[in-house]
Amino acid sequence: MGAWRKTFMDGISLENPLTVLMIGLCATLAVTSKLEGSFFMSIAVIFVLVMSNVLVSAIRKFTPNEVRIPIFIVVIASFVTIVDLSMKAFVPGVYALLGIWIPLIVVNCIILGRAEAFAYHNTVWLSIADGLGMGIGYSVIMVMLSVVRELFGTGRIVFLGAQLLALPAWFKPPGILLSFPGAFILFGFVIAGSIALNRKLRARAKASGREIPPPPEPGCC
Amino acid sequence: MDKTAIKLVVSTTVVCIVAAAGLGMTYGVTKDRIAKMDREAEVAALRAVLPDAKRFSKVAAAEDLAAAKKAAGEVTFVSAYSASSSGGDPAGWGVRVASRGYGGPMQLVIGLDRDGKVTGVSIVAMNETPGLGTKVLTEKWFMRQFTKLPAGASDADLRKLDAISGATKSSRGVRHGVEAAVRVWRAAFGGGGGN
Numbered sequence: 001m002g003a004w005r006k007t008f009m010d011g012i013s014l015e016n017p018l019t020v021l022m023i024g025l026c027a028t029l030a031v032t033s034k035l036e037g038s039f040f041m042s043i044a045v046i047f048v049l050v051m052s053n054v055l056v057s058a059i060r061k062f063t064p065n066e067v068r069i070p071i072f073i074v075v076i077a078s079f080v081t082i083v084d085l086s087m088k089a090f091v092p093g094v095y096a097l098l099g100i101w102i103p104l105i106v107v108n109c110i111i112l113g114r115a116e117a118f119a120y121h122n123t124v125w126l127s128i129a130d131g132l133g134m135g136i137g138y139s140v141i142m143v144m145l146s147v148v149r150e151l152f153g154t155g156r157i158v159f160l161g162a163q164l165l166a167l168p169a170w171f172k173p174p175g176i177l178l179s180f181p182g183a184f185i186l187f188g189f190v191i192a193g194s195i196a197l198n199r200k201l202r203a204r205a206k207a208s209g210r211e212i213p214p215p216p217e218p219g220c221c
Numbered sequence: 222m223d224k225t226a227i228k229l230v231v232s233t234t235v236v237c238i239v240a241a242a243g244l245g246m247t248y249g250v251t252k253d254r255i256a257k258m259d260r261e262a263e264v265a266a267l268r269a270v271l272p273d274a275k276r277f278s279k280v281a282a283a284e285d286l287a288a289a290k291k292a293a294g295e296v297t298f299v300s301a302y303s304a305s306s307s308g309g310d311p312a313g314w315g316v317r318v319a320s321r322g323y324g325g326p327m328q329l330v331i332g333l334d335r336d337g338k339v340t341g342v343s344i345v346a347m348n349e350t351p352g353l354g355t356k357v358l359t360e361k362w363f364m365r366q367f368t369k370l371p372a373g374a375s376d377a378d379l380r381k382l383d384a385i386s387g388a389t390k391s392s393r394g395v396r397h398g399v400e401a402a403v404r405v406w407r408a409a410f411g412g413g414g415g416n
Contacts (some may be wrong), residue, residue: 019257031396033352059236067229071236078240082247089251092258099324101346165395 004129011133013201018141019194023109027101028142036138036159038146040094044087044102046135048079051113053095053131055079056119063120072115073106080106110134141190148186150209153177187191262345263330265300267315270332272339273337274312276303285409289316292408296320296401301329301409311335314410316402317345322394324348329395331402337411342399347391354391363392367399373407376400 031037053193055075056063057102084102087095095102105111114134119127150157155173156166167173176182205212230235281285282303291300297336302315313334319326328349332340342364349355366382379400384392 004313006407033350052356062232063233064225066225067233071234074233074236074240085247085251089258094261094363098348141395150352175353178350 008133032145041140048132057127266330320398323390
């Protein structure tokens with residue numbers, strides 16, 4: 001159980017896909033201007049990530065090394081299309097908001113990256129932990145970014161038509177938070193926070209006599 | 222062929238067949254619901270822009286459609302509906318167009334009364350930046366401008382309307398859509414109105 005828990009927690013903190021591995025950022029910056037969008041995007045990513053991790057891991061013994069990437073892509077694209085069709089059918093309002101970003105999960109590096117780096121070499125059970133951990137790590141950052149961007153960018157947070165939170169009327173929301181420059185600046189602060197947190201985690205592990213390996217190199221896309 | 226080549230072909234083929242089967246199943250389950258949702262969204266949009274109308278029948282006359290398509294110009298004409306009140310009296314027209322916004326096509330339904338006055342604009346689908354481009358929906362004054370236009374407004378009348386700051390392209394997308402709808406009305410349904 002220890003390995004399972006460690007893999008799961010690593011996805012959220014020490015190997016967070018967004019703040020440490022830095023993959024899949026494009027969609028992140030694009031959809032986090034609204035909490036509603038990032039919430040459903042997160043659910044979609046968690047689903048696709050866990051399912052593709054499970055399947056890739058289950059068939060890893062029968063997957064020849066030479067054609068593994070095409071096979072991963074077929075698996076991932078299938079799950080993304082399933083999510084795409086289901087969302088269109090059952091939550092059309094949210095689908096209208098996320099639009100192109102759902103089909104684009106196919107090319108999101110987090111999914112392919114985890115299939116290649118983790119699920120292809122590990123058991124199904126551990127791959128579930130990795131998928132869930134990475135997915136939740138992704139969601140936490142998404143929700144954090146979108147809460148700040150929506151609240152301070154529009155003055156209120158609206159979730160599925162209900163207003164959750166509103167700033168007083170004298171607050172004039174700066175438009176920059178909603179556009180990409182604002183997203184980049186804010187994301188920089190989030191990375192800084194995550195680095196500080198991970199440093200603390202390392203220090204604590206060291207104090208209790210365990211060594212945590214250095215973080216992997218940041219990704220490519 | 223040696224053994225590895227066969228293995229590569231077989232494994233890829235099997236994965237593709239299984240994936241295709243899964244997708245086919247999902248498509249079968251969701252197909253009708255997606256079509257139903259699309260229809261409902263369109264009817265809801267027509268109701269919103271033509272509140273007095275009860276029934277909508279799709280315009281099918283080939284010459285009207287050809288004229289509408291031509292009149293719409295650069296904006297894509299999708300479909301048109303003639304609306305009638307519960308008593309069967311003609312109540313106006315609903316025109317669906319796809320105009321170019323900032324994030325791709327914006328699917329708009331524009332309601333026009335029998336005289337060609339815009340009664341309302343609603344957005345069926347769009348892909349504008351949430352919080353910026355989507356202001357065309359949340360800033361109520363923007364949409365209200367269109368309903369204050371005179372009957373059969375010209376493109377020049379429409380150009381005088383205000384755009385939303387920070388959402389210039391999205392505002393323009395809506396405006397071009399309305400312009401096209403009025404042109405469609407003039408070319409295909411003007412003069413008579415209702416049937």
